[in-house]
Amino acid sequence: MKNIMFIAPPAAGKGTQAELVEGKYDIPHISTGDILRNISKEDSELGNYIYETLASGKLVKDEITYQLIEDRLRQKDCKKGFIIDGFPRNIEQAYEYDNILKKLGYEIGNVIWINIDKKILEKRITGRRICENCKTIYNINDENSSPKIDSICDYCGGKLYQRSDDNLEAFQTRYAMYQEKTEPIIKHYKKKKVLFEINGDNSIENIFTEIEKIINK
Numbered sequence: 001m002k003n004i005m006f007i008a009p010p011a012a013g014k015g016t017q018a019e020l021v022e023g024k025y026d027i028p029h030i031s032t033g034d035i036l037r038n039i040s041k042e043d044s045e046l047g048n049y050i051y052e053t054l055a056s057g058k059l060v061k062d063e064i065t066y067q068l069i070e071d072r073l074r075q076k077d078c079k080k081g082f083i084i085d086g087f088p089r090n091i092e093q094a095y096e097y098d099n100i101l102k103k104l105g106y107e108i109g110n111v112i113w114i115n116i117d118k119k120i121l122e123k124r125i126t127g128r129r130i131c132e133n134c135k136t137i138y139n140i141n142d143e144n145s146s147p148k149i150d151s152i153c154d155y156c157g158g159k160l161y162q163r164s165d166d167n168l169e170a171f172q173t174r175y176a177m178y179q180e181k182t183e184p185i186i187k188h189y190k191k192k193k194v195l196f197e198i199n200g201d202n203s204i205e206n207i208f209t210e211i212e213k214i215i216n217k
């Protein structure tokens, strides 16, 4: 089993794929967001600092994040492989991540890049509708997943709504951030020959099949 890092633009389904990999291969899914949120509940100097930083919408200092990730990766359950999620967020963090792995005697493993055209993501985002009752997700821009009757759930007759952050403007901001910060990371791992590109314009099942092929290699 190799360590896995996912890279993908917003709304490309990275979280779903990480969950599928976690379930199938029984390796820990290391989310920096979860680590920070857990520690913020502790009544300690570090816990208080993280709580206040997150509450104010600021970013936790890099040195602290690095130490927490190192501590987590040192734990026994990571020795057989792990999925890292939400980190590294920029090229400086990628360099430091490589250093941490080296220090622990771990390999980078597979960096899986779910690549998908921006226009397709825009259609996904603006067309997404959710049933307020059973939470089924539809897409009115995709004939394979649009409801039979506009704004009514096929299964339960509930009303469909659009999430407030599923709008073009919020997406453009997140996408611009992704391009600026993530493209250098992609180049970096490409050079190291650990990057695998997957076409993200595909069903969840087909994307997962491609990921399995990479992992099982």
Ligand SMILES: [Zn+2]
Pocket: 131, 132, 133, 134, 135, 136, 153, 154, 155, 156, 157, 158
């Ligand atoms: Zn429904």
